[in-house]
Amino acid sequence: MQGVARFQVDDTIAAVSSAVAPAVRAIIRLSGPNAWGVLRALLPDDAPEKPQHRAVYDTELRHVASLPAIPVMVVVFLGPRSYTGQDLVELHLPGSPPIVQAVLATLLSHGARLAGPGEFTLRAFLAGKIDLTRAEALLAVLHARHPDSLQEALGQFAGNLASPLVRVKERLLDLLAELEASLDFPEEDLTFALREALVEQCRQACEELRHILKRIEERGLLREGFRVVLTGRPNAGKSSLFNALLRTDAALVSPVAGTTRDYLTATVSLNGTLIELVDTAGIETVGPDQPSSSDAPETQTITAQAQAFRLEQVRRAPLVCYCIPANEPVNQEDITSIRSLDPQRTLLVWTKCDLLPDPDQLLAHGDDYLDGLPRIVTSAVTRRGLAELEHYLAERARSHADADPLAVSLGRCQHHVRSAVEALEQAEALLIHQESTEFIALEVRAALEELGAVLGEIYTDDLLDRIFSRFCIGK
Template identity: 65%
Template sequence: MPLQDQRFQLDDTIAALSSAPGPALRAILRISGPNAWSIVRPLLHRDAPQLPQHRAVLETSLTGVANLPPIPAMVLVFLGPRSYTGQDLLELHLPGSPPLVEAVLETLLNRGARLALPGEFTLRAFLSGKMDLTRAEALLAVLHARHPDSLSEVLQQLAGNLAQPLAEVKERLLHLLAEIEAGLDFPEEDLSFAVREALIHQCREAHDEIAQVLKQLQHRGLMQEGFRVVLTGRPNAGKSSLFNALLGRDAAIVSPQPGTTRDYLVASYRLDDVVMELVDTAGSEPVWPTMLPDQAHAETGPTRLATPFPELSAVITAQAQAFRQQQLRQADLVLYCLPVTEPITSEDRESLAQLPKDRTILVRTKCDLLPTSSANASASHLSESGQQEPHEAAGWTVVWTSAIRRQGLAELEEIILERARQHSRSEPLMVSLGRCQHHLARAQEALAHAETLLLHQEPPELVAVELRNALDELGAVLGEVYTEDLLDRIFSRFCIGK
């Protein structure tokens, strides 16, 4: 059976590791479905009850798992419908030894459970009415959130600040539709002027309330962390010149003196319809032992230095490198700058080894200093200057640029824009926002058509059609109208066990 079809087999009992994989103090196995209790019950110590109440916490041990001795366990029992999935749901809390956890999971599967697909537990929660689709998408975005601001936004959506106002609009439209359809039973009586005016007012009200939700979604999209492009490389590698050239203004100080940039600079950067953040960082430099923070105080207090009286420049360098590393960890795309006039160094090799190829572009800078320059600089120019393209560049995306002559910038910007769009299409919250905005805009269109029909005194049957269209669009946002393909696209992006 195809995996997509398996996902909708609610009669299956599913099991999976719900906690993070790997060694830990405790691991959690989750099992849900009509046979969850009957599968787990024979493994429990004989003192366990035959059937607990709706909820129970059992301090027990598991027996009959491979050839292992009894395994201490805490079993949390949530009988349906009072559970996360709406079905009988059990959580087995075990010592977090990977071989032990794998043995228990294999036992559950051998006893009739099926390994859960990604997001299948949350899909069952949605299908059983435990959450609407906006909350399910918010939960996915919570799991993928990388920054506190975005986490706060999706937690609000998870709490229902999107679903609740839309549900209220939907109820009013249902009442409005009921009034119109009741009048259809008496075709000889046309809608009076007062009734039409009241209906027009209610359509406008619903339209305005949806507009308010759309405004909130737009704000949420702007608040969502943007695509972050970070420039890095050795000191005096042309990072700040490239930073200014991409922005089209002098935002960073440029000097032939290495180490001019000591802090990091962040600027808003727009390409076509995509707004992102462009970050210029200090050149990579080694941090000597005298510059390292005192590890004993790294987590409990202010940063200290290992030497009692370090030089100020050493302190600044250490801080600049810490900022640079922080920015690289938060980068969605890294532009690693390598001057074409200088040989690759061991430091470059070490830095490149730490960067993911799929999120890094090698930018060969200062092409205007080559003996032969053109809009399409190539490796032949390096050969003429006695240099060789580093073998580390194999498999990387490489772009040749000159900030002074603006050579290669169009090609670089094209690649950045494509990566940014790929990123926005894969971000859970942005996908959710796009889906909701699409359906809400269509609901507004239907309400506007309904208002126009009422103003022109068109038959009420046509008004009812537009109101049903608006209700269908609201239902699509809330997950009351859906296709299996849509649900599969959303829930397959969850982790297994969620």
Template identity: 45%
Template sequence: ATGTLRLPDLESSLPCDVYLWPNARSYTGQPVVEIHTIGSPPLLQLVLRSLTAAGARLAGPGEFTLRAFLAGRIDLTQAEAVLGVIDAADPRELDVALGQLAGGLAEPLHRLRDALVDLLAELEAGLDFADEDLSFITPEQLDRQLGEATRQVAQLTQQVDSRGEAADRIRAVLVGRPNSGKSSLFNALVRDAGALVSSHPGTTRDYLTAELDLDGIKCQLIDTAGVEFDEQPMGGDNAQDDVRRDAQAAAAEQNRRANIRILCLDSSGPPDEWQQTESLDSPQREQLVVHTKVDLADRTDLWPDRLHTSSLTGEGIEALRDALRQAGTTPSAVGITNQRETIVAWDRHTGQPLHRALVWQDRRTAQRCRELEEELGA
């Protein structure tokens, strides 16, 4: 339906389209209403405020996908693929996640299961009628079907591994105050002048990404806007203030998503309070503290246990690449516990699992079980 949207804090009405799914054919399998209107962030925020004031609530992270899974609209592999689509950082990752979301993993698994169940039924029928002169499946047919099932399992394993390879790439973000040498360091590591470099603070307003190959280890390097504080109040109506605010939000988001943090400290001047605080070891992730512009610094003031770099002379660049490679291959923490037949490894700081649970089947009592079956006539 097409109409207008009247909001209490807006003098004029907004044009909008409303799409209604009254039955179970929506993404979540529940009645859903979509409101399409002008894509202005302030107006959209006003719409959300009006809806929540009327009794609606904002959905939690992943709530729509959870509802879709609970309603049977998607399976676990597709729910995982939704997260893969959201976190995809390049076209390859996106293609893998979209293929899995479209059933590229679930459908072959279902077909394989059905084929093996049918094969098992034929084998059991042959055992049930072993005394009869009936042939349900020949050894050649059994070998051929098992060989085909093995081939499909290998293909699915390769598909899952390709998703894992995309997820295993490390993300390193350059963080620091404006004009701390982040962009110059970015260009030196990438060996390209992709980032605009200037002596004027705040040159970087967006974030840049580049792929690094650290002797076989893939690393996504991210250059973000310098961390700023509100020394000068932002009025909200100034376009420059809006750009600055968006740049800081984008930098904070990239900082949150990265698993390696490269803190850049300008060696040409004394560190401020924020730099001193941030230079302490980060409890949540791997952190590399790098003194930049060492060609302009007093060498006696540099900490000996930290990385010293100069994008102008190239000093310390290879050492930083080596440190990144080592940080990408060294796990931060591993915990192991035995829970019946499951081993779980997790990160001690975040509590997040480092890998899917490893499950084994203990066969040491198999012979005794068979003996009990014979004794009991089971």
């Protein structure tokens, strides 16, 4: 194993493990050989010298800045039976940010070091408590934004991915043992029967790995596509753009403002990336003093529902395309709506640019009321700008997927499992062609190394850095 030296585990780390915000309770964790010793300096004199595993103390902290005694609950987990494999102490205290900060600072002044991102989980990994697929799944659990992605992450944490890999690994170890035993008698060729048996074992291992690969791929497909919501005032050309991107007439288009009452979603593959497009009703303010209040009450209800849906979609979407008809001036309503959007998740799309003699003028960034947002000029009629828009959406979708911890984890696994399959196919071919046992063993060892890499038995500092730096401090 490489990399252990760089990741120190013999000191005691501390960090706030709950969200740093006013709350009823906050949690500070300490892990390391002196976790209890560091904390004990703040406890009353009758605190035990050596606590028991799973001991819970209702006590108080003293000598924290100039604060009066702070009531706390302390939970002790002794190594190796703790999450990190070391002595681990949890401090539950009032969730007032100044108190939490003062306690943490005092612990640091008594010899603890502030934990780096994901360092508790890193220690769990280094202590062999969890494999890398589980560490990554934990990250995905912490970052899950939807019940579905949470479910998926929990599945991986429970070992959906690691368990079958471990099974295959054990089979391959048996296979390697047989090969290596015969290496001791180089003058004797493998018997026909043994060769046959080894080929069969190779095939089975390969089959199982292919099955795992297929599952990873299916899960990749099931993942929600990147959601792009089209919004803007009525008649801006949203439905026309939706149809143009889908190359269908799925959405109704008409010169009557307010054509789209409901909403439409469709999935489109742009440059190989799945995008979920959502066409919404044009922005309308709903209320008793609005023009639409002359509508029948049923219509008003539909309008209100369509607007509520639009707002919900806009709030949740990783990208919002705000559509502005090129042949009409940007109005105050547009500006108010654009300002209410998150600039990181907003693209301005001019539509109907075929109606303008010089559409390029729209690209000038001088109009500071549009806050220098990225912009693309399009026409659903001439298809101008659509390729550029597709490219932009595909790029955004890709970087969005990169930020999804489980997708990153599955991508990493997919790479290694594929390489393991290739090595095993090679081993099988060598067996069939009666090549030297040494070469066959080499391929089986290569496959084992790939599986070891997925599970984290073989790793580099860089890989661990990349995985654990994505966690926040305290996890």
